[in-house]
Amino acid sequence: MNKLTKWLSETPKFTSFRINRLKEFDIKHLEKYLETQSHELGVNHIPNIYLLKEDCLIVEKWPENVCLERGNSEVIVDVSCATAVLRGAHVFAPGVLALPPSCKLNERVDVYGDLDRKCKRGLKVPYEGRKIYVGTGYLKMQRYHLFDSGVQPSGIAVHMLLPASRLPVINESIYPKGHILLQNLPSIIVGWVLNAKPDEHILDMCAAPGNKTTHLAETSKNQAPIVALDKTKQKTDKISKNLEAHGITSVKVFPYNSENCCTDNSEGEKNEPPYPMNTFDKVLLDAPCSGLGQRPLLANTITPKMLLSYKHIQRKLFDAAVKVLKVNGILVYSTCSITQEENERMIAWVLNKFPNMQLVPAEPLLGGPGLANIGLADEQR
Ligand SMILES: C[S@@+](CC[C@H](N)C(=O)[O-])C[C@H]1O[C@@H](n2cnc3c(N)ncnc32)[C@H](O)[C@@H]1O
Numbered sequence: 008m009n010k011l012t013k014w015l016s017e018t019p020k021f022t023s024f025r026i027n028r029l030k031e032f033d034i035k036h037l038e039k040y041l042e043t044q045s046h047e048l049g050v051n052h053i054p055n056i057y058l059l060k061e062d063c064l065i066v067e068k069w070p071e072n073v074c075l076e077r078g079n080s081e082v083i084v085d086v087s088c089a090t091a092v093l094r095g096a097h098v099f100a101p102g103v104l105a106l107p108p109s110c111k112l113n114e115r116v117d118v119y120g121d122l123d124r125k126c127k128r129g130l131k132v133p134y135e136g137r138k139i140y141v142g143t144g145y146l147k148m149q150r151y152h153l154f155d156s157g158v159q160p161s162g163i164a165v166h167m168l169l170p171a172s173r174l175p176v177i178n179e180s181i182y183p184k185g186h187i188l189l190q191n192l193p194s195i196i197v198g199w200v201l202n203a204k205p206d207e208h209i210l211d212m213c214a215a216p217g218n219k220t221t222h223l224a225e226t227s228k229n230q231a232p233i234v235a236l237d238k239t240k241q242k243t244d245k246i247s248k249n250l251e252a253h254g255i256t257s258v259k260v261f262p263y264n265s266e267n268c269c270t271d272n273s274e275g276e277k278n279e280p281p282y283p284m285n286t287f288d289k290v291l292l293d294a295p296c297s298g299l300g301q302r303p304l305l306a307n308t309i310t311p312k313m314l315l316s317y318k319h320i321q322r323k324l325f326d327a328a329v330k331v332l333k334v335n336g337i338l339v340y341s342t343c344s345i346t347q348e349e350n351e352r353m354i355a356w357v358l359n360k361f362p363n364m365q366l367v368p369a370e371p372l373l374g375g376p377g378l379a380n381i382g383l384a385d386e387q388r
Pocket residue numbers: 194212213214215216217218219220236237238239242263264265266293294295296320
């Protein structure tokens with residue numbers, strides 16, 4: 008448990024991007040960008056960059072000896088903003104909670120995450136709660152931008168120079184929109200494992216905001232007929248925007264409850280949900296989950312009851328997925344959680360409930376095996 012908690016609270020060792028294979032990508036642009044940063048940090052080389060397969064770019068950390076003069080003032084940000092900063096993001100205005108009134112534009116500031124979630128937005132005096140240092144950068148907004156206008160502020164509030172994790176700060180916007188996407192390696196692997204082919208009919212059941220949908224479409228060279236569903240129109244609008252930015256035209260998007268995406272009526276329409284049984288060659292079930300696997304996890308308020316609640320919806324969705332899947336089709340199930348209930352136990356449940364489903368190895372297979380003694384044999388783990 009201690010090992011697991013420590014691992015969860017650590018930032019991954021590298022940043023990963025997915026490259027849109029439908030667009031041009033010139034790595035020199037990124038190298039130049041990092042070179043400029045290396046001058047600011049006083050380092051004489053840039054972090055290692057390499058490609059995994061054709062479309063995943065890995066960028067490693069700055070060296071351990073990179074030494075940065077701390078700022079004079081403290082900016083307090085909420086926990087999700089602090090997490091993003093550790094992953095290499097700038098501080099965006101909605102995440103800022105407190106900033107001293109004396110702070111000046113472009114001043115060097117230290118950024119802290121509010122671990123207790125008790126800092127009041129707009130606080131003027133030093134924050135007394137538990138906080139964690141997440142990095143140093145230059146202030147780009149003042150208090151009146153952030154707290155006084157009466158509307159939700161937007162834009163970069165602190166231009167980060169170096170996060171405490173030493174991951175490089177790379178804004179996707181150094182490339183035109185839709186050319187690269189900041190995406191965790193495990194999420195990229197999901198797209199590789201599904202391996203969409205141009206002639207395959209594919210269903211992405213829980214698709215918003217569409218980061219995996221775009222990957223599937225790009226892998227199939229924008230040819231596979233893909234259906235992307237998510238619960239609400241607000242969510243599916245995000246998918247549509249994402250598809251447009253990526254230059255993808257092969258995906259149909261519907262707001263729909265995927266629990267009901269299968270109809271028993273074999274005469275059912277194949278052009279919109281619900282679909283008859285035995286419709287799709289491949290199904291992606293990137294299930295709603297507890298997210299207890301997203302790193303770094305700085306503070307978490309999830310209760311055991313909430314943790315146990317996800318399996319119910321996951322099972323309902325799985326049930327529908329199995330029905331719409333063609334005989335000999337492939338179903339990829341993924342979560343961004345590490346709990347047994349959502350992973351190993353879920354697969355054990357599936358194999359028991361659907362004797363016609365067979366567990367096959369993921370290809371490529373990265374990472375370690377699943378946990379032992381919870382319903383799966385060693386080769387299944
Ligand atoms: C892990 S997120 C999906 C992330 C997405 N696959 C991606 O890579 O960008 C899970 C999604 O499932 C959606 N969801 C939850 N219940 C659903 C349901 N019954 N039908 C369809 N979508 C659902 C949520 O709205 C959420 O967008």
